[in-house]
Amino acid sequence: MLSIKNLIASVEEKNILKGLNLEVKPGEVHAIMGPNGAGKSTLGNVLAVRSDYQVESGSATLDGKNLFDLEPEERAAEGLFLAFQYPVEIPGVSNLEFLKASLDAIAKYKGETPLDSVSFMKMAREASKAVNLDQSFLKRGVNEGFSGGEKKRNEIMQMMLLQPKCCILDETDSGLDIDALQVVAKGVNDLRDPNRSFVVVTHYQRLLDFIVPDYVHVLADGKIVRSGGKELALELEQKGYSWLEQGAA
Amino acid sequence: MSELHPFIANSIKQSGSLVNEQSPWLSQFRKVSAEQLLNCDFPNRKHEHFKYNNLTALTKHTFELIDSNTLSKTALFETFNELNPATLVFIDGQLQSTEGCSITVTPIADLNDSQKQTALDLLRQDRKNLVTEVRNSLLSSGFWLELTGDEMVHVVHYFTEAHQFKSSANLCLFNLASNQKATIIEHFVTEEKQSVQSLQYQSSLFSIGNNAELTHYRLQLESDQAIHFGSVKFHLNRDSRCESFHIGLGGELKKIDIDAIHNDSGSHLSLNGIYLAKGHQQIDYHTNVEHTAPHCTSSEVFRGIVDEKAKAVFNGRIHIHKYAQKTLAELSNKNLLLSTGCEINTKPELEIYADDVRCAHGATVSQMDKKALFYLQSRGIEKSKAERMISFGFINELIEQLKHQPVSEYLKPVLGQLFERTQ
Numbered sequence: 083m084l085s086i087k088n089l090i091a092s093v094e095e096k097n098i099l100k101g102l103n104l105e106v107k108p109g110e111v112h113a114i115m116g117p118n119g120a121g122k123s124t125l126g127n128v129l130a131v132r133s134d135y136q137v138e139s140g141s142a143t144l145d146g147k148n149l150f151d152l153e154p155e156e157r158a159a160e161g162l163f164l165a166f167q168y169p170v171e172i173p174g175v176s177n178l179e180f181l182k183a184s185l186d187a188i189a190k191y192k193g194e195t196p197l198d199s200v201s202f203m204k205m206a207r208e209a210s211k212a213v214n215l216d217q218s219f220l221k222r223g224v225n226e227g228f229s230g231g232e233k234k235r236n237e238i239m240q241m242m243l244l245q246p247k248c249c250i251l252d253e254t255d256s257g258l259d260i261d262a263l264q265v266v267a268k269g270v271n272d273l274r275d276p277n278r279s280f281v282v283v284t285h286y287q288r289l290l291d292f293i294v295p296d297y298v299h300v301l302a303d304g305k306i307v308r309s310g311g312k313e314l315a316l317e318l319e320q321k322g323y324s325w326l327e328q329g330a331a
Numbered sequence: 332m333s334e335l336h337p338f339i340a341n342s343i344k345q346s347g348s349l350v351n352e353q354s355p356w357l358s359q360f361r362k363v364s365a366e367q368l369l370n371c372d373f374p375n376r377k378h379e380h381f382k383y384n385n386l387t388a389l390t391k392h393t394f395e396l397i398d399s400n401t402l403s404k405t406a407l408f409e410t411f412n413e414l415n416p417a418t419l420v421f422i423d424g425q426l427q428s429t430e431g432c433s434i435t436v437t438p439i440a441d442l443n444d445s446q447k448q449t450a451l452d453l454l455r456q457d458r459k460n461l462v463t464e465v466r467n468s469l470l471s472s473g474f475w476l477e478l479t480g481d482e483m484v485h486v487v488h489y490f491t492e493a494h495q496f497k498s499s500a501n502l503c504l505f506n507l508a509s510n511q512k513a514t515i516i517e518h519f520v521t522e523e524k525q526s527v528q529s530l531q532y533q534s535s536l537f538s539i540g541n542n543a544e545l546t547h548y549r550l551q552l553e554s555d556q557a558i559h560f561g562s563v564k565f566h567l568n569r570d571s572r573c574e575s576f577h578i579g580l581g582g583e584l585k586k587i588d589i590d591a592i593h594n595d596s597g598s599h600l601s602l603n604g605i606y607l608a609k610g611h612q613q614i615d616y617h618t619n620v621e622h623t624a625p626h627c628t629s630s631e632v633f634r635g636i637v638d639e640k641a642k643a644v645f646n647g648r649i650h651i652h653k654y655a656q657k658t659l660a661e662l663s664n665k666n667l668l669l670s671t672g673c674e675i676n677t678k679p680e681l682e683i684y685a686d687d688v689r690c691a692h693g694a695t696v697s698q699m700d701k702k703a704l705f706y707l708q709s710r711g712i713e714k715s716k717a718e719r720m721i722s723f724g725f726i727n728e729l730i731e732q733l734k735h736q737p738v739s740e741y742l743k744p745v746l747g748q749l750f751e752r753t754q
Contacts, residue, residue, distance in 0.1 A: 130709045133701070158711035170706040174724025174731070183720065184710040191711065223724070224706075240710060 083108045083279050084248050089140035091128045098124040100304030101140070106248070109276040113290055113315060114283045116301035117323040122283045123167055125301070126252040130154060130164040144248055158184075159191035161247030165237040165254050172224040177236070180224045181206055181243055188244065209242045212272070214265050231262035238269035249273070250281045255289040267292030287319040300326050336373035338389050339461070343368050345396045345498075346468035354440035356447060357470070360454070364467035371461045380460055383644045383676045384615060388558055388583045394498040394530040396469060397423055414516060414741050418485045424472050424499030424531065434484060439473035439502065446475055450504055453536045453564070458588055462560045466500045466532035473502035483514040483735075490521045490553055494529035501533045509540035509568075515547050516738065521554035528556040528583065536564045539571040541595075547575040548738055551585055552745065555612055561587040567627070569595035576733060577604035577633075578742065580749070581612025581641055589618040593627040593655070600629040605726045607749060608641035608673075615644040620662075622655035625685075631662040634726050638669040648680040649690065656685050662692040667725050669699065669718075719750045 084106040091099040098121040106112050116122050128135045129142055129149060142149045149157055172180070186196040197205070210217055213235040225233050234254050241249055254266055270280060270293050282293055290298070290312065298314040299306045300323065307326050308314065318326075335343075346365040349358075373390075374381035419436065420428040429436055439450060450473075457463050476484075486503065507513050517535060521527050539545050549563060559582060565573050579585055591600050606614045620629050629649070637643045647662045666675045679692040699721060707717035723746065730746075733739040 130705075132705050153714070154705060154708035155711050155713050155717075158709055164709055166706065170700075170702045172700075172703045172706070172721060172724055174727035175720050179720070180707070180710070180712075183707075183712050183716065187713060187716070188711040223728070244710070 084142070084144055084281070086129075086142045087140055089128070089142060090138040091124060091140075092136050092138060093124060093134060097138075098304055099128065102301070102305060104281075104299070104306065106279045106281060108279055109274075110297065111274065111280045111282065111293065111295045113293075113295035113298045113312075114281060114301050115285070115287075115298060115315065115318060118285075120301045121304045122301055123252055126164050126167075126250045126283060129162065129250060130157060155187065156191070158244070158246075159188045163241055163244060163246035163249045165234070165241060165249065165251045167252040167254075167256065169225045169228075169233040169237055171226045171228075173226045175224050176221055177224050178206060178220045181220075181240065184240070185243060205243060209239045212242060213239045213269055215239060230257035231259060234258055234266055235262060235269075238266050242269060242273065245273075247277065248279050248281070250283065252283050253285065254282075255284050255286060263289065264292060287315045290315045302326060335369070336390075337393075338373060339368050339371055339465075341393060342465045342468060348396070349469070349471055356451075357440055357473075360451065361468050361470060364464050364470075367464045368461075368468055371464060374461055378460075380617065383642065384584060384586060385613060385642070386584070388528075389530075392496055392528070394496055397494060397497040397499045414485055414518070414737050417483060418487055419476075420487045420489060421472075421501060422489045423491055423494045423497070424488075424501045424533075426472065426474060432484060433480070434482060435477040437475040437477070439475060439504070442475055449506075449538070450475065453504065453538070453566075457534070457536075457562065457564065458590065462532065462586070463562065466502075466534060466560065466562075469498070469500040469532065470502055472500065473504070475504045475506065478505060478507045478513040479511060481512045483516075485516045485518060488517070488519045488531075488533065488553075490519075490527055490529055490531075490557070492522060492527060494531075495527050496529070498530035499532070501531070503535045505535065505537045507537065507539050507543045507545055510542045511540065512544045513546070514735065515545065517547070517549040519551050519553040519559070521557065526556045527554045528558075529554070530558045532560045534562040534564075536566075537573070538566045539568060539573055539598075541569040542571060543568070544572045545574070546734055547573065548733075548735075549575070549577045549587075550742070551577070551579040551582075551587065553582065555580065555582050555610065557582040557585065559585040559587070561585070563587065563589045565591040565600065567591065567593050567595075567598035567600060570597035572599045574601045574734065575603070576729075577602075577616070579604070579606040579614045579616065581606070581608030581610070581614040581643070584613045584615070586615040587617070589616065590621070591619070591629065592621040593624050593629070596624045596626040598624070598627045600627075600631075602629065602631040603729050603732070604633045605729055606633070606635040606643055606645075607637075607726070607746070608635075608643050609638040610641060611639075612641045613643070614641075617644075617646045619648045619650065620660065622649070622651045622658045622660060625654060625656045625658065627655065628659040629661070632729065633664045634729060635664075635666045635675060636669065636722055636725060637666065637673040637675050640670075640672045642674045643676070645675070645677045645694070646680070647678070647692070647694075649682070649692065651681075651683045651685050651688055651690065653684040656687045658685065658688040658690070660688070660690045664694040665725075666694075666696045667699065667722060668696060669722065723747065723750050
């Protein structure tokens with residue numbers, strides 16, 4: 083499904099990713115952990131193609147399609163979803179309008195008929211209920227005045243509606259209280275499917291108690307320095323990252 | 332004396348042609364104004380008020396005064412009924428219909444002595460510049476509108492092909508009685524699919540009685556070839572409230588001066604607006620809020636989007652007089668520039684002579700938020716569509732706040748269409 087090979091990427095001429103390899107198969111959940119500044123967020127942003135992130139070399143393919151040949155909207159339509167660490171506020175554009183535009187655009191890309199308004203509303207209401215967001219949030223401006231937790235739940239709601247193939251969660255747990263964390267985790271777990279894969283980027287092991295990964299990778303200094311099963315996360319929680327970083331150096 | 336500018340000379344000549352009329356005071360008023368014109372210069376970059384305006388259209392064409400006798404009575408339009416059934420229709424500056432209106436409409440030629448005096452006082456207190464003098468010197472279509480009950484009136488200014496290269500001047504004096512509530516929608520439109528190059532002077536003066544409440548909309552949606560010099564003036568009396576919303580689509584030149592005067596304490600003004608210009612259009616809002624009495628509040632928000640080679644001007648002045656203690660006044664102007672060739676000139680001005688007031692003002696000019704754009708794109712939305720959504724969102728915030736849903740429902744598709752066409 084998602085295959086990243088020897089990816090080197092930089093931000094403002096500073097080299098952040100230094101040869102990253104990752105292979106994610108359908109149905110798998112991969113957790114990426116690592117200390118501050120290791121390049122975790124850069125990974126998500128590069129894959130979703132933010133213009134200020136430069137890919138120097140290497141490749142990333144989703145079901146064989148080279149992501150770097152596609153515009154951000156095309157990647158989304160191909161089934162890539164990035165849950166943002168800092169979702170953007172867009173005043174004046176209602177959440178509903180945004181979600182409908184998004185679904186319509188993806189349907190158009192795939193050559194499908196867009197949803198009619200009634201079915202869309204029904205879906206949107208169900209999704210907002212599933213992430214514990216009051217329906218009034220659908221009418222509000224996109225993320226406008228939302229609390230940190232509400233923004234993250236809004237991300238998960240979008241993920242539910244768009245039904246992507248590959249979801250990248252960029253520190254979705256940061257700034258969440260325990261209840262919100264469970265809501266987010268439940269959203270992800272409900273979407274787990276043999277055909278869908280997840281890459282969960284996080285600082286803390288806590289999220290992985292709720293979203294149990296198949297693999298855990300440690301990202302340090304722009305590379306994956308260690309991979310293992312879910313028990314690796316527990317080990318990290320006890321020992322910290324420094325022993326691995328030393329090992330990598 | 333230097334030679335008169337052709338535009339001024341022509342205006343004086345036109346004013347002279349209006350003399351034969353039944354109302355001596357109005358003739359006299361025009362005559363005095365025309366004499367004032369002799370002392371006026373045609374504005375150039377040194378005239379602060381016109382500094383950023385391109386006035387070449389006024390010299391390029393000669394706009395003859397429209398002849399009210401030749402106007403056809405166009406059938407009236409159901410399309411406006413959805414906004415409000417009580418409609419007052421001006422076609423090419425002349426009153427055509429007062430269908431469904433319960434308010435009393437008196438032509439200024441027929442005013443009684445006290446109304447006449449009030450009208451003159453209001454006109455004399457208006458801004459003094461070339462445009463107001465020309466308007467006064469050409470004034471023949473003027474009306475006194477007496478608002479005495481809980482009313483909503485839709486005033487349509489409709490322009491037809493007959494207005495091509497013609498000018499007209501129109502005045503509406505609204506008098507809202509004390510303790511009453513009224514809604515006025517001033518709506519400027521051009522006959523469908525006509526890009527009429529017309530010149531219009533239109534002034535609306537509102538006197539808002541004690542403890543009265545006015546909701547006002549002024550929608551400048553006429554042809555993008557139009558030249559419009561508008562002025563709106565609110566006199567707020569004790570404990571009165573005024574909510575005024577403006578929307579201006581660019582034209583050859585649309586210049587709207589808005590003044591609000593807090594005459595007595597306890598009054599509140601909310602003044603919001605949106606302007607949009609593209610192509611080579613020009614739009615200009617000059618607002619001036621005078622706090623002459625204590626314990627008054629005013630809040631003002633204007634937002635503009637400028638694209639292509641268009642030019643917008645916003646000048647927002649708040650003047651707090653010495654005795655206007657405990658004033659609360661706020662002004663915000665935000666602009667979005669969509670291309671490198673467009674221009675915005677914004678100037679918030681705050682003049683405070685009292686020492687116990689709370690005021691804030693600010694202006695911003697920005698480009699499209701790249702993060703927001705990326706966010707929408709990363710959800711599958713095409714770049715061009717995402718840009719339209721963000722631009723529309725920028726002004727939609729103000730539209731969502733409108734008190735009357737029919738007005739926002741009417742405006743949304745009009746504006747939506749505009750953003751579609753930009754692409």
